[in-house]
Amino acid sequence: MHAMTMARPATTTGDRLTFAQAAESHLDDVYGYLLYLVRNHETAEDLAGATFEKALRLWPRFDSRRGGARTWLLGIARTTALDWFRAESRRRRREEAAAVPERVEESFVEGLSPALEQALLTLTAGEREVIALRVVLELDGEATARVLGLSPTAVSTRLSRALKRLEEKVSEHDLC
Amino acid sequence: MTSADIVRELQAARPAAPHALRARVEAIATAPPAPSTSGRRPPFLARRRLLLALPAAAAVALASAGAIGIVQSDAPRSTAVAEGDSLRSSAPPATVTGPTASVGAEAAQKAAGAGAAGGTATDAATPGPTTGRAQRVTANLTLQVADTDALSQATQSALDTARSLGGYVVSVSYATGEEGTASLTLRVPTERVQDAITRLSGLGTILAQQVQIDDLQESIDAMSRRIATLRERIARISAQLTDTSLDAETRATLEARRRAARDELAALTTNRAAQKAEARLATIQLQLVTEQAGSVVPGSPSRIDRAIDRAVEVLAWEGIAVLFGLVVLGPFVLLGAGVWGVQRLARRREHERLLGAS
Numbered sequence: 001m002h003a004m005t006m007a008r009p010a011t012t013t014g015d016r017l018t019f020a021q022a023a024e025s026h027l028d029d030v031y032g033y034l035l036y037l038v039r040n041h042e043t044a045e046d047l048a049g050a051t052f053e054k055a056l057r058l059w060p061r062f063d064s065r066r067g068g069a070r071t072w073l074l075g076i077a078r079t080t081a082l083d084w085f086r087a088e089s090r091r092r093r094r095e096e097a098a099a100v101p102e103r104v105e106e107s108f109v110e111g112l113s114p115a116l117e118q119a120l121l122t123l124t125a126g127e128r129e130v131i132a133l134r135v136v137l138e139l140d141g142e143a144t145a146r147v148l149g150l151s152p153t154a155v156s157t158r159l160s161r162a163l164k165r166l167e168e169k170v171s172e173h174d175l176c
Numbered sequence: 177m178t179s180a181d182i183v184r185e186l187q188a189a190r191p192a193a194p195h196a197l198r199a200r201v202e203a204i205a206t207a208p209p210a211p212s213t214s215g216r217r218p219p220f221l222a223r224r225r226l227l228l229a230l231p232a233a234a235a236v237a238l239a240s241a242g243a244i245g246i247v248q249s250d251a252p253r254s255t256a257v258a259e260g261d262s263l264r265s266s267a268p269p270a271t272v273t274g275p276t277a278s279v280g281a282e283a284a285q286k287a288a289g290a291g292a293a294g295g296t297a298t299d300a301a302t303p304g305p306t307t308g309r310a311q312r313v314t315a316n317l318t319l320q321v322a323d324t325d326a327l328s329q330a331t332q333s334a335l336d337t338a339r340s341l342g343g344y345v346v347s348v349s350y351a352t353g354e355e356g357t358a359s360l361t362l363r364v365p366t367e368r369v370q371d372a373i374t375r376l377s378g379l380g381t382i383l384a385q386q387v388q389i390d391d392l393q394e395s396i397d398a399m400s401r402r403i404a405t406l407r408e409r410i411a412r413i414s415a416q417l418t419d420t421s422l423d424a425e426t427r428a429t430l431e432a433r434r435r436a437a438r439d440e441l442a443a444l445t446t447n448r449a450a451q452k453a454e455a456r457l458a459t460i461q462l463q464l465v466t467e468q469a470g471s472v473v474p475g476s477p478s479r480i481d482r483a484i485d486r487a488v489e490v491l492a493w494e495g496i497a498v499l500f501g502l503v504v505l506g507p508f509v510l511l512g513a514g515v516w517g518v519q520r521l522a523r524r525r526e527h528e529r530l531l532g533a534s
Contacts (some may be wrong), residue, residue, distance in 0.1 A: 019205055020205040023202075023204070027193045027198060028192050028193050031192070031193040031194075031197060032192075041194070048193065048201070052204045056205065082531075085531065086530060089530060089533070109191055110189065111188065112186070116182060125533075126531035135186050149527075163182065163183075166182055167178065167179050170177045
């Protein structure tokens with residue numbers, strides 16, 4: 001994990017958390033979440049940068065009593081990612097005839113076994129994001145539900161299905 | 177590989193942001209914040225303000241109702257004095273030309289501090305019969321006297337008054353006990369009824385007064401015309417009957433007509449005489465009560481009571497206004513909520529589609 005030292009905080013409000021502190025604390029989480037969603041390092045970096053730009057603009061509206069900075073930043077990251085998915089969807093439709101290959105990296109997470117990495121590639125973005133939030137970033141059910149705009153029960157169901165599917169895919173890969 | 181193994185492996189390989197991104201975010205975080213151009217309030221602030229605004233509005237409504245109640249409690253809107261004034265202002269002119277005129281008053285002059293001055297007010301308030309016209313005058317008067325001694329004296333004075341004015345007593349009902357009452361029915365010459373009411377009013381404090389005048393002149397005039405016609409008809413038939421050449425059948429028919437005319441004439445004459453007699457004398461129903469019995473008249477409400485009443489009235493109007501607003505705006509609010517719900521659902525489905533396809 002890299003260390004980050006911010007020169008000065010963008011917003012100073014006494015003892016309250018500053019944007020620089022929040023960015024420093026949760027940059028890895030935002031990046032990791034986006035990487036799982038888009039499966040591409042470069043895109044994840046771009047989207048993470050865009051997320052923090054947007055978050056800086058919205059920082060005066062942040063209310064720590066309504067949830068932690070991590071949940072708030074992940075919510076913005078999700079919106080940014082959805083915008084990207086929407087744009088990608090339009091682009092794919094336009095360029096379908098040209099058969100432009102999807103920018104998906106075979107190994108988008110370092111340190112994973114090939115079987116698990118291959119299995120992750122077969123999941124949908126919706127399944128990957130719930131795994132990223134609940135398993136990789138270890139968010140609790142309430143926080144995950146807040147980020148995804150779902151009920152905690154729905155999050156639990158979605159996670160259970162995603163893990164089951166992942167397990168099946170890994171087993172299939174092992175058998176091959 | 178089990179789910180637990182997968183979870184362990186995923187957590188062990190948690191991605192970290194690369195240096196380039198870290199530097200970029202550092203630059204973003206240390207840049208001066210751009211001024212907000214939207215000017216839009218955060219939604220949670222708007223909701224918080226709404227939560228504050230609702231009790232504040234309720235407090236303002238209560239305070240304004242209380243303030244209005246206190247300010248307007250200085251001027252009672254329906255006191256005994258005001259009713260006494262309305263008695264004067266609503267009294268018709270002395271000449272009553274309509275078939276019926278009626279004046280009623282609830283006067284609690286004791287509460288208003290007017291005391292025995294009520295008799296003076298009656299002079300101006302009581303409509304008098306029109307001179308030269310036959311009118312049925314009926315007056316109801318309720319007076320309050322101090323005690324049973326005063327009741328006895330007032331009853332005797334009322335009887336004397338009726339007699340002195342050329343009238344008479346139709347009935348007297350007198351009862352004493354804890355609360356004394358006396359009911360008198362007096363008849364006095366119509367032209368002196370105003371004088372009678374004035375004098376009777378002086379016997380105590382007026383609690384209630386009603387004077388009704390029914391014009392009988394029109395009816396009497398109609399009967400007089402009919403009587404004249406009948407007399408002419410009888411005279412004409414009588415002249416015809418002097419003719420000796422009439423056959424028996426014609427004579428019988430004429431005699432039957434004359435008999436019917438005479439019967440009708442007799443009835444009309446009697447009726448007209450009765451109406452004239454009725455018009456000659458006015459009827460006065462006098463009710464005398466002691467103070468205890470007269471306590472049925474409610475006292476003037478205190479300033480606090482008036483303030484509370486007025487405040488409640490203002491609150492009721494405020495409630496009506498709020499209800500009206502809700503009724504008018506309710507459909508729009510529901511429509512807006514419906515549109516918002518549909519948009520939210522559509523957005524969520526779009527997100528599901530986007531994330532499911534990637």
